[in-house]
Amino acid sequence: MDLWYTEKHSExxxxxxKVTKTLFSGESEFQKLDIVETLEYGKMMLLDGLVMVTERDxxxxxxxxxxxxxxxxxxxxxVLVIGGGDGGSIREIMKHPSVEQAVLxxxxxxxxxxxxxxxxxxxxxxxxxxxxxxxxxxxxxxYIREHQDEFDVIMIDSTDPIxxxxxxxxxxxxxxxxxxxxxxxxxxxxxxxxxxxPEIQKNMYKNLRAVYPIVEMYQAFIPTYPSGxxxxxxxxxxxxxxxxxxxxxxxxxxxxxxxYNEDLHLGAFMLPTFAKENIAG
Ligand code: AG3
Numbered sequence: 552m553d554l555w556y557t558e559k560h561s562e563x564x565x566x567x568x569k570v571t572k573t574l575f576s577g578e579s580e581f582q583k584l585d586i587v588e589t590l591e592y593g594k595m596m597l598l599d600g601l602v603m604v605t606e607r608d609x610x611x612x613x614x615x616x617x618x619x620x621x622x623x624x625x626x627x628x629x630v631l632v633i634g635g636g637d638g639g640s641i642r643e644i645m646k647h648p649s650v651e652q653a654v655l656x657x658x659x660x661x662x663x664x665x666x667x668x669x670x671x672x673x674x675x676x677x678x679x680x681x682x683x684x685x686x687x688x689x690x691x692x693x694y695i696r697e698h699q700d701e702f703d704v705i706m707i708d709s710t711d712p713i714x715x716x717x718x719x720x721x722x723x724x725x726x727x728x729x730x731x732x733x734x735x736x737x738x739x740x741x742x743x744x745x746x747x748x749p750e751i752q753k754n755m756y757k758n759l760r761a762v763y764p765i766v767e768m769y770q771a772f773i774p775t776y777p778s779g780x781x782x783x784x785x786x787x788x789x790x791x792x793x794x795x796x797x798x799x800x801x802x803x804x805x806x807x808x809x810x811y812n813e814d815l816h817l818g819a820f821m822l823p824t825f826a827k828e829n830i831a832g
Contacts, residue, residue: 556587556595558602560747560777566602568592568775574669579661581715586669592775594670596637598662598710602775604637609673612741613639614811615771615783615819620704620737621647622801622816623785623792627703630654631731633691633719635708636662638674641684644706645676646806653684654702656695658715660688692718692727699730707740712751720751722758725786729762735789742768745826746778756830759786767792768830769819771810782826793820 559565572588585597593606604612617640621627628651632640636657644653655677657663663686666674676684687694691707705728709716718724719740728738743751745768752768759766763786773781785792801813 617643618811631705637666638677656687725762737787742782742784749829752829
């Protein structure tokens with residue numbers, strides 16, 4: 552029997568992958584979680600039926616949610632990830648020797664547990680083996696409220712703005728994140744597909760601009776997400792991701808990144824016209 556999984560990207564379009572095995576299928580109090588084995592993309596995690604990560608292309612997302620901010624900030628020491636229970640973002644953050652502590656605040660403990668069990672290539676730094684990493688199973692909004700003026704970089708590694716993630720796209724939340732950052736802090740958030748989600752983007756960037764003096768969008772190629780053309784929001788109190796970028800420092804980073812590099816850092820902030828239009832002020 553052939554088994555295929557489809558995530559619908561619009562009413563009439565979707566992405567389909569051949570599945571060889573279901574490794575886990577269950578439900579937490581927040582959402583439905585499935586981890587399956589696919590033929591071409593390795594293991595794949597779905598939340599409420601939406602593709603979160605696959606082993607084959609997660610390197611793109613996790614490089615790009617973490618390294619642009621960590622190479623723009625001159626000395627990131629304390630980093631917070633909201634969401635990101637698969638651990639991929641923390642894995643990349645841990646490559647930066649300046650980082651003394653990374654905190655993962657994920658609302659759903661089931662996502663963390665199953666990632667440690669079934670996705671060790673991503674969860675390798677959240678399995679308790681790294682003393683620089685702290686885990687909190689908690690609502691990100693509640694956590695941020697109690698940790699003001701603390702972080703150099705905060706990453707919002709969320710799902711789409713439906714279900715438990717809705718609040719992570721709102722102005723009030725961005726204001727709380729602003730407060731949780733030190734005076735030169737940077738926030739990054741996954742910001743959906745410029746091709747399929749212009750309305751979400753318009754709203755999200757408007758909300759960010761109401762709070763941060765520097766707001767830029769950058770892009771990455773992620774084949775298993777809607778349209779493959781994905782984006783991130785860079786919101787900052789002081790440092791500009793292009794003007795304040797130290798190319799030499801990124802070039803001499805001393806660790807391997809399969810997607811990110813010092814040229815791409817700059818290139819990623821160059822946007823096609825339609826994407827600029829989505830978020831025009
Ligand atoms: N974050 C998921 C981005 C949204 C994907 N959307 C979709 N497939 N419709 C992934 C978390 C990885 N750490």
